[in-house]
Amino acid sequence: xxxxxxxxxxxxxxxxxxxxxxxxxxxxxxxxxxxxxxxxxxxxxxxxxxxxxxxxxxxxxxxxxxxxxxxxxxxxxxxxxxxxxxxxxxxxxxxxxxxxxxxxxxxxxxxxxxxxxxxxxxxxxxxxxxxxxxxxxxxxxxxxxxxxxxxxxxxxxxxxxxxxxxxxxxxxxxxxxxxxxxxxxxxxxxxxxxxxxxxxxxxxxxxxxxxxxxxxxxxxxxxxxxxxxxxxxxxxxxxxxxxxxxxxxxxxxxxxxxxxxxxxxxxxxxxx
Amino acid sequence: xxxxxxxxxxxxxxxxxxxxxxxxxxxxxxxxxxxxxxxxxxxxxxxxxxxxxxxxxxxxxxxxxxxxxxxxxxxxxxxxxxxxxxxxxxxxxxxxxxxxxxxxxxxxxxxxxxxxxxxxxxxxxxxxxxxxxxxxxxxxxxxxxxxxxxxxxxxxxxxxxxxxxxxxxxxxxxxxxxxxxxxxxxxxxxxxxxxxxxxxxxxxxxxxxxxxxxxxxxxxxxxxxxxxxxxxxxxxxxxxxxxxxxxxxxxxxxxxxxxxxxxxxxxxxxxxxxxxxxxxxxxxxxxxxxxxxxxxxxxxxxxxxxxxxxxxxxxxxxxxxxxxxxxxxxxxxxxxxxxxxxxxxxxxxxxxxxxxxxxxxxxxxxxxxxxxxxxxxxxxxxxxxxxxxxxxxxxxxxxxxxxxxxxxxxxxxxxxxxxxxxxxxxxxxxxxxxxxxxxxxxxxxxxxxx
Numbered sequence: 057x058x059x060x061x062x063x064x065x066x067x068x069x070x071x072x073x074x075x076x077x078x079x080x081x082x083x084x085x086x087x088x089x090x091x092x093x094x095x096x097x098x099x100x101x102x103x104x105x106x107x108x109x110x111x112x113x114x115x116x117x118x119x120x121x122x123x124x125x126x127x128x129x130x131x132x133x134x135x136x137x138x139x140x141x142x143x144x145x146x147x148x149x150x151x152x153x154x155x156x157x158x159x160x161x162x163x164x165x166x167x168x169x170x171x172x173x174x175x176x177x178x179x180x181x182x183x184x185x186x187x188x189x190x191x192x193x194x195x196x197x198x199x200x201x202x203x204x205x206x207x208x209x210x211x212x213x214x215x216x217x218x219x220x221x222x223x224x225x226x227x228x229x230x231x232x233x234x235x236x237x238x239x240x241x242x243x244x245x246x247x248x249x250x251x252x253x254x255x256x257x258x259x260x261x262x263x264x265x266x267x268x269x270x271x272x273x274x275x276x277x278x279x280x281x282x283x284x285x286x287x288x289x290x291x292x293x294x295x296x297x298x299x300x301x302x303x304x305x306x307x308x309x310x311x312x313x314x315x316x317x318x319x320x321x322x323x324x325x326x327x328x
Numbered sequence: 329x330x331x332x333x334x335x336x337x338x339x340x341x342x343x344x345x346x347x348x349x350x351x352x353x354x355x356x357x358x359x360x361x362x363x364x365x366x367x368x369x370x371x372x373x374x375x376x377x378x379x380x381x382x383x384x385x386x387x388x389x390x391x392x393x394x395x396x397x398x399x400x401x402x403x404x405x406x407x408x409x410x411x412x413x414x415x416x417x418x419x420x421x422x423x424x425x426x427x428x429x430x431x432x433x434x435x436x437x438x439x440x441x442x443x444x445x446x447x448x449x450x451x452x453x454x455x456x457x458x459x460x461x462x463x464x465x466x467x468x469x470x471x472x473x474x475x476x477x478x479x480x481x482x483x484x485x486x487x488x489x490x491x492x493x494x495x496x497x498x499x500x501x502x503x504x505x506x507x508x509x510x511x512x513x514x515x516x517x518x519x520x521x522x523x524x525x526x527x528x529x530x531x532x533x534x535x536x537x538x539x540x541x542x543x544x545x546x547x548x549x550x551x552x553x554x555x556x557x558x559x560x561x562x563x564x565x566x567x568x569x570x571x572x573x574x575x576x577x578x579x580x581x582x583x584x585x586x587x588x589x590x591x592x593x594x595x596x597x598x599x600x601x602x603x604x605x606x607x608x609x610x611x612x613x614x615x616x617x618x619x620x621x622x623x624x625x626x627x628x629x630x631x632x633x634x635x636x637x638x639x640x641x642x643x644x645x646x647x648x649x650x651x652x653x654x655x656x657x658x659x660x661x662x663x664x665x666x667x668x669x670x671x672x673x674x675x676x677x678x679x680x681x682x683x684x685x686x687x688x689x690x691x692x693x694x695x696x697x698x699x700x701x702x703x704x705x706x707x708x709x710x711x712x713x714x715x716x717x718x719x720x721x722x723x724x725x726x727x728x729x730x731x732x733x734x735x736x737x738x739x740x741x742x743x744x745x746x747x748x749x750x751x752x753x754x755x756x757x758x759x760x761x762x763x764x765x766x767x768x769x770x771x772x773x774x775x776x777x778x
Binding site for chain 2: 082083264298
């Protein structure tokens with residue numbers, strides 16, 4: 057997948073610290089991005105960046121979910137390393153999911169609810185929820201002022217799975233990504249899900265969120281290419297299987313909610 | 329067909345005696361009505377009548393517990409086989425009934441003073457150790473599994489560690505609880521290193537992605553090519569081993585070498601066999617259990633070819649279909665290793681995925697499974713979550729067909745097998761024409777239809 061002619065370095069997608077973050081198959085996001093670029097003829101390199109080495113420079117970074125201890129370690133290491141903050145200042149794109157979303161923010165809690173310093177790349181603050189974890193299918197409608205696709209149309213419904221104990225508040229320096237239709241999302245009572253600012257985007261839709269939301273994947277690829285003065289080639293991909301999966305999950309959300317009420321899923325109740 | 333109350337209730341006090349009667353009657357009724365295998369429901373009723381029932385029933389029995397993320401059911405079946413002496417068969421819990429209600433049901437069916445081997449859900453291990461006073465606890469491995477349902481790996485490890493640390497050392501001249509633990513899994517080692525009496529077995533470990541962070545200090549666990557490991561920051565390291573596996577030979581610290589030639593396939597089952605052989609030899613001294621040597625235990629495993637349908641083969645359209653169960657990334661990785669060992673690498677594969685309560689509702693784990701390894705095979709995706717699987721396979725660039733009905737999927741794969749190898753039916757001993765891999769309920773669904 058690397059550039060043979062050497063005219064221009066390959067578009068680099070880096071999965072950050074898969075040895076610490078990536079409890080829920082989050083590495084899949086890097087794979088989805090790389091394949092969708094490659095299938096359109098973009099020269100792309102997918103890099104797994106382990107925590108014991110300096111973070112490589114990349115055009116697009118993916119941060120996955122993780123357990124409390126590794127999450128703290130990942131944040132500390134990334135702050136000490138400094139590469140990610142510099143890359144973002146120079147236009148790199150970041151997708152953070154679940155714990156990765158939390159550690160992009162100003163502050164997040166550990167297992168004992170002690171606050172830890174985040175990367176400060178997204179103006180969000182996370183504290184520990186007082187009730188059960190938020191676990192289950194999440195559907196959210198993207199906000200009016202959220203980023204749009206290259207043709208100007210809004211992103212379709214976001215669908216995925218959430219599993220977190222944190223409650224995240226979006227500060228004035230960032231904007232909510234979407235409004236929750238089903239599920240918990242940020243959980244602060246304002247019905248929001250995720251956050252974004254510039255080319256940094258975070259969401260509680262963990263795991264391979266981009267596999268279920270390929271329009272979001274293409275949006276991130278478009279951003280990363282735009283930073284290099286390029287654009288995503290207009291090659292239509294056959295997304296029939298992704299569409300079938302989306303249709304299947306969106307159609308079942310109603311019945312999933314019913315099963316939640318009967319106590320089959322440990323979904324956290326709203327505290328109001 | 330067993331009549332209610334097959335265990336003597338005469339020696340029990342009134343309350344537990346009633347609980348046993350009720351539990352076994354309900355189980356008997358459940359079986360008569362064809363409402364199930366009749367284990368959990370009666371056990372549940374018994375526990376409701378007397379919460380101490382499990383402790384009372386476990387008293388005066390030789391109890392062995394088996395827990396871990398992967399291989400519980402198979403290893404439990406193997407330990408039962410290793411401890412079986414002619415007509416003297418240990419009691420055990422039926423497939424999947426690995427929580428206290430299932431344990432009660434197993435104990436009700438057990439003769440007094442007999443040996444009992446119980447598969448235990450990871451989350452209930454502490455409770456079982458406290459009430460059942462086991463002679464042996466077998467700890468296989470710990471990795472990510474159904475994270476929306478069960479506590480994350482590290483929370484579980486800390487729970488195990490606390491319970492194992494509270495075990496009393498054996499009084500002089502008496503047997504205490506012996507923990508047989510996998511020395512190659514840092515999570516298991518962290519949990520078991522608090523126990524007073526441990527036999528560390530180097531059984532190997534397929535999946536290391538959940539063990540990179542040191543459970544002791546948060547440092548990094550470094551694995552050497554030899555399989556040895558230690559933390560780069562603190563002194564946490566692989567303990568001195570009592571026995572270890574070298575390929576298909578079990579070596580004990582005194583230098584004895586035992587060939588591990590068993591009926592079940594795959595390196596992970598040889599690993600399970602190593603744990604079982606050491607565990608079986610520890611079930612000594614009390615009640616009716618005659619001593620079993622490591623060699624005897626292994627010999628008894630040579631004739632065991634399936635456990636609860638896992639690794640079993642069925643004949644369909646004159647061909648052999650092998651049924652394999654894998655529930656999480658570590659399990660799938662081990663099964664892919666097994667497929668690579670097979671003499672017929674080209675056989676088509678049916679992958680069946682469900683996401684019910686017993687499977688976990690979240691299918692994100694599919695992205696942690698190295699499906700890329702199936703690229704050279706004919707693959708049919710099926711099950712209730714075949715759409716999730718299909719998308720995963722697309723990004724793995726594994727060509728596949730989607731056939732939502734599992735039985736139709738198997739037949740489609742059989743057609744491909746015929747196209748690949750010709751129309752000659754399989755003979756006995758031939759390799760499987762089709763490999764069926766399902767997660768928990770997907771596996772059970774297919775078995776019930778074959």
